[in-house]
Amino acid sequence: MSRGDQVKQGGNMTLTHEAAQAISADKVASLPATPAQYRCPICGKICVNHEDLKFHYANEHPDAIVPIIVKLNVNGKDCEVLIEPHWTLQRTLQFQLGLTGAKQMCDSGACGSCTVIMDGRAVLSCTILAAECEGKVIETVEGIAANPKWKTLIDSYCRWDAMQCGYCTPGFLVTAKALLDKNPNPTEEECREALAGNICICGTYPRHSQAILEATMKMAEGGE
Ligand code: FES
Ligand code: FES
Numbered sequence: 001m002s003r004g005d006q007v008k009q010g011g012n013m014t015l016t017h018e019a020a021q022a023i024s025a026d027k028v029a030s031l032p033a034t035p036a037q038y039r040c041p042i043c044g045k046i047c048v049n050h051e052d053l054k055f056h057y058a059n060e061h062p063d064a065i066v067p068i069i070v071k072l073n074v075n076g077k078d079c080e081v082l083i084e085p086h087w088t089l090q091r092t093l094q095f096q097l098g099l100t101g102a103k104q105m106c107d108s109g110a111c112g113s114c115t116v117i118m119d120g121r122a123v124l125s126c127t128i129l130a131a132e133c134e135g136k137v138i139e140t141v142e143g144i145a146a147n148p149k150w151k152t153l154i155d156s157y158c159r160w161d162a163m164q165c166g167y168c169t170p171g172f173l174v175t176a177k178a179l180l181d182k183n184p185n186p187t188e189e190e191c192r193e194a195l196a197g198n199i200c201i202c203g204t205y206p207r208h209s210q211a212i213l214e215a216t217m218k219m220a221e222g223g224e
Helices: 003-007 017-029 050-060 089-097 141-146 148-159 169-182 188-197 205-220
Strands: 068-074 077-083 115-118 121-124 137-139
Touching: 017 141, 017 148, 068 089, 077 089, 089 115, 115 169, 121 169, 141 148, 141 169, 148 169, 148 205, 169 188, 169 205, 188 205
Parallel strands: 068 137
Antiparallel strands: 068 077, 115 121, 115 137
């Protein structure tokens, strides 16, 4: 059965966990190691490389700040990204690497929708400049979804229906994964505490702790 068959069944969209995992794995595998193009964000000119872009700035936009290259390790892959120095990590992941899981909602550090894991800690990618992330190891919800180790957690989220519109869900899931990395057997109180910075306007709050607690039990029993 092709992936397309798995996704479309009986005319309805049915995204199996396996299909979603494969899509995430493809996304991670196709992360670009270097910028796809060196485009001037001011006039649109395509330059051949970063040196050419700097030369172009010196001649055409001498008062503007030249875009920079930042090296990140994202979901296990080394990626060089070309960004303007004021870009946040969230914007960089979305627009330079095509990773849309870290959502921009409040864009001011108040909602948790943009949560990613950086050097082992859950952080808000809308509050961090990508320029500050040189050499950092970053994990996004796509990397978590691609890793079979976290299938049990994602399945529990689905079983407990811990989402309605789903916009906030990646942020919750990344926070939950960061919690379980540090504490594989949290109490309900600890789950609530860890998720306290994640806001859900659909009001799914109680279900997240239930999903995490169920997942920890199943993971301790060794699986599904
Ligand atoms: S979008 Fe980053 S905390 Fe809300
Ligand atoms: S499920 Fe809609 S914002 Fe949380």
